[in-house]
Amino acid sequence: MEQNNRPRAREKRVTDNGKGVGRKGEGLGTGPVGSSDVYSREEGSGERHISKGAAIGGGGGFLAVIIAILFSLFGGGGGAGGGAGAGSAGSNQGDNLQMGNGQSAVSTDNGVGNTTDSGHKLDTTVAPGSREKRTKILGENNDKITFMVYMCGTDLESKYGMSTADLNEMASADFGDNINIIVYTGGCNKWKTNGISSKVNQIFQVKKGSMTCLVDDDGNKAMTDPDTLSHFIKWCAENYPANRYELIMWDHGGGSVSGYGYDEKNQKSGSMTLSGINKALKDGGVTFDMIGFDACLMATAETALMLDPYADYLIASEETEPGIGWFYTNWLTKLGANTSMPTIELGKLIIDDYTSACAKSCRGQATTLSLIDLAEFAHTVPTEIGSFSKSVSSLITAKEYKKVSDARNGTREFATQSRIDQVDLVDLANKMDTAEGKKLADTIKGAVKYNRTSLNMVNAHGVSIYFPYQRTSYVDKACSNYSAIGMNDEYSKCIRQFASLETSGQIQAGGSTNAAASLFNMLGGGSGGGGDAISQLIGSFLGGGRSNIIDDLDENNTAFMDESGISTDDAADYISNNYFNPDNLKWNDDGKVAKISLPDDQWDLVHTIELNMFYDDGQGYLDLGLDNIYTFDDDGAMVAETDRTWISIDGQPVAYYHLSTVEDGDKYTITGRVPALLNGERINLILVFDNDNPYGFVAGYQQDYKNGETDTVAKIESELKEGDKLTFICDYYTYDGKYQDTYPIGDITVSSNMQISNTDVGEGKVKLAYLFTDIYNQKYWTPTIDR
Structure with a gap:
């Protein structure tokens, strides 16, 4: 690995307010929190990023959304509180559920400084030879539109009230009689809006500040069952016929492999894979103007190709969504004023409102949303993907696997913690540096008609694809x-x-290897x-x-x-x-400075380097995680960080795991996670370090799923409430080399100005090791350094 190509190390700030680290109380019995690349654990792949609070009182007034946004804007944290009677058995057919009224608290100024269109303006052209759009817009404001909102509330609603907040936004829009918003609800243990049943699935109409129940009891079918979706589609088409149909699928998302959805009430039903969605749409028998996913990670090439027979456009996110999700009020109101609005202009409005709202209330969270012309995509992209694939296969068979691996490792990746192996297809194609890759990249850019991202999402061009690396x-x-x-x-x-x-x-x-191999001197050298x-x-x-x-x-x-x-x-x-030879991983240690020198050809096989610290508490070792901290001397040797400090929040050392480093010239974003309990519930805090915040800040938190509970990915919550209790946790090994349990190691009270720094870990001895990852994504730990 050439020195100037080494990934950027995190810049640390050392302070003297350290509280030290140590086990506090009893083990949690919840399984390891360590890196899923390193430890044997089944780690849920996720859902949406979260930043909406639950609704306040009765039906969850729109004031809840205003309070949530204002608190996030001015550092107050707290999400809006939950509605009182969530989860009644359901209202009688025709009853109105009063929703919030009032104007949106979110400005939709497209010039907001925290987002970018990635150099991609609204493109109204269509590649020659693409099929005609199936939806015919009548014009003169004569179009009738039916929105089918498939809302699997799941824990995003039961814990955070995200569905309620979005329903409030829909109800607050003014869109007239030519638009019908029909919502199918289910998959949630506790709704925050009074009158939505937690026992059975229901169908509602949202309009003029209220929700009217149309079907009181539609059974308790799994929301991830394709038959449930196709039933809803057919019901809407029969009861609310229109010349423009729009489908929005709301929930967790998993992308290319896992597909859509997590049903909290029917967990064993799994997710709805792309083939399952294909079946549902085929059986539903409706052609859509647009299909949108207010869910994570669904803007994939696989999704787009699957949807082509059923829709003209796709709106979806490459990355995990912030919990605020789509912001519905503004664009619905504008569509109501002109139901003949072209679909690409509607898509632009949806994307602008979403990214602007996220920029204001989800600081530091990665935001992406794109509009894909499915007709053009299906016509132009498959041939180019085939040619690109052949060029990559040729590299591999021509003994240039390393070039492919380097390109894959350097490509913009999404939901890195979940290891779902989705990467931006344009970035991947360009980094392969083949003629076929360049042509594919240009073709995809042509099919993506509009794309906006947050500033920290460089090289996200609107379409991702599954390409294995993190796990096969x-x-x-x-x-x-x-x-x-x-x-x-x-x-x-x-x-x-x-x-x-x-x-x-x-x-x-x-x-497979793990940290214990280094800690207990069980390092192996493979076959040679x-x-x-x-x-x-x-x-x-x-x-x-x-x-x-x-x-x-x-x-x-x-x-x-x-x-x-x-x-x-x-x-x-x-x-x-x-092959990387781990025999080279030997320290030159004089007790003050420890260095490792590798031959140039060995450095060239290294993809990442991370520091692992173990704290000896007199009975065993606390594993404090993996941090991308290292320096190099003038001779090219890596110098270990041995000052006995570790990343801390308000002086409390935490277990920290580096997730990703993204660089674009001099700009960079480093993201990591901290396992914790938030008021007793297990989460991962998300920390972000960038040019403007080199010492980092807390960008939000994400639900931590266990034991294969779901293969999809959850939104990130951004609203930590002042006064909440954060208890930091980490894995513990006994001296005989066994993982014993995961323990609390300290806690803090949430405030609006939590400080991230490095502090001394305490009086106990520490062992330090570095984790090297090679071109095969194989992990190698160095021997430990005692300090």
Whole structure:
């Protein structure tokens, strides 16, 4: 790794207000909080970022939204409080549920300084040869529009009132009689709006400050069952016919592999995969003007190609959404004044309102939303994806896997904590640096008619795609989905080949490793560089020795290796000439300064470097996580940080895990997470460090899901309330090398000016190790340094 290409290290500020670290009380018994790349744990992949509070009182007045936004703007934190009687059995058909009235507290000034259109203006052109739009707009304000809002409330509503806030926004709009907003509710244990049932699914109409119940009891069907969605679509088309139909799917999102939705009441139903959505739309029998996802991570190439038979446009987010979600009032009102508004102009309004609202109330949170012309996308992109895939496959078979891996590692990635392996397709195509990649990038930019992001989301161009790297256990599932939705076969071949070589590289190195290997001197060196030995290891893996070698992989999800077309001998030959040798990870330590020097060809195989600190409390070790802190001397040796300080919030050391570093010239954004309990509930705080805030700030928090509760990703909550209690937690190892439990290590009271700094961890001894990650995403810990 050339010195000027090394990823940026976090800039630390050392203060003397440290409270020290140590176990407080009993173990939590909730399982490890350590990096999912490192520890054996099933980690929920998420849902939406959260920043809406629950509604206040009765039906959740619109005042709740105003208070939530004002508090977030002026540092008060607190979200709006919850409605009293959420979750009644349901109102009688025709009853009105009074919603909030009043004007929006969010300005929709498109010139807000915290967002960018990524250089992409509204594009009204269409590539020649693209199909005609299926929806015919009548004009002269004569169009009748039916919005079908499929609202699976889930824990986003039961805990944070996000559905209620969005329903308030819809009800506060003035849109007349030519627009019908029909909402299907379900999937939630406790609604914050009185009259919405927590026992059964229901159908409502939202209008003029109220909600009218149209179907009081539609059973308790899982919201992630395609039949539930298709039933709702058919019901709306029959009862509220229109010449323009719009579908908005509201909930968690998982993107290319996991699809849409998490039903809190029917957790075993899983998510609705893209093939499931395809079935629902096909059975629903309606052609839509627009399909939008007020959910995370659904702006993918796979989603767009699947939706083409059913809609003209897609509006969705590449990244995890802030909890504020779409802001409905302004654009609905403007559409009501002109129901003949062109769809691309409506899409621009939706995106502008969303990104402007997020910029004002979700400081530091990543924000993306794009408008994709499905007709143009389906006409132009598949051929270019096929050509691009062939060019990448050619690189891999021409023994240039490293070039592909470097490009994938450097590409803008989304929901990094969840390891769903979704990356921006334009960025990936450009970084591959092939003629086919450049052409694909230009083609996608043409199909994305409008795209806006927050300033910290460089290289997010509006469409993502699944490309494995963080874990390969989803490859078989992804390729199966591709077959169901008609995705290009060449792309499946490409990712199978990449995943096969990556996995082979991990097999050579000895498979899964963790921090305990360094802590308890159990470091291994893999097979070494011999091609025959590597071939035997890979052969053994393919022959049935797959269990417990690489986390998440077994005989049920490794068909991609057999189907990749890369022979064991070819893989072994490449790896023998391109492998990281952990024997080089030796410290030159004089007791004051510790350094590691690597040959240039070995540095070139390193993708990331992170510092791991263990605190000895006299009975075992507290694992304080992974921080991207390091320096290099003039000779190119890495110098360890040995000052015994660790990242702290208000002087309290915390377990911190670096998630991503994104650089664009001199600008950078570093993101990490801190496991904690918020008023007793397990979360991850999100910390952000950037040019304007080099010492960081708390950008929000995200629900922490356990035991495979959901494979989708949740929104990020930004509203920590002043006076709330944050209890920081971390993993603990006994001296005999066993993970014992996760313990509280200190707490603070939430305030509007929480300070992030490095402080001394206390009187106990510490052990320091660095984690190196190579081009195969294999982890190597250095021996520990005692201080």
